[in-house]
Amino acid sequence: FETDCLEVVNLWAARHDSRSIVAPILVEIGELASTFTSFVIQHVSRSANGPAHICAKHACTIDVTESWLDNTPSFLISSLLADCSANAFVE
Incomplete structure (x- = not known):
C-alpha cells in the first residue's frame, strides 16, 4: 500500500x-x-501518487458522497492517463 x-x-x-x-x-x-x-x-512522494491526490482534493470540495460505478469522472481521466504512461514499461 x-x-x-x-x-x-x-x-x-x-x-x-x-x-x-x-x-x-x-x-x-x-x-x-x-x-x-x-x-x-x-x-511515496505526492508526485508519484497523482490520481490519489486528485481524488482526495475532489473529496474535500463535495458535500455528499459520490460513487463512480460505470464511468470515470472527467476530473480524473487525464490524471489516470498520465499516470499510466508514466508507469509504462520501456524496453
Missing part, C-alpha cells in the same frame, strides 16, 4: 502502541492484511 501521507505511515508503524483515534482501525486492517503473504504501507 502506498500513500503520500507520512502520518498514515507513522501511525501504521506504531498502531499497537498508539492512542490515536484511528489505531483500532489500523489494527483491524493489520488483522485483515495478515491473510496476505506480504502487506506493507510505505510513503
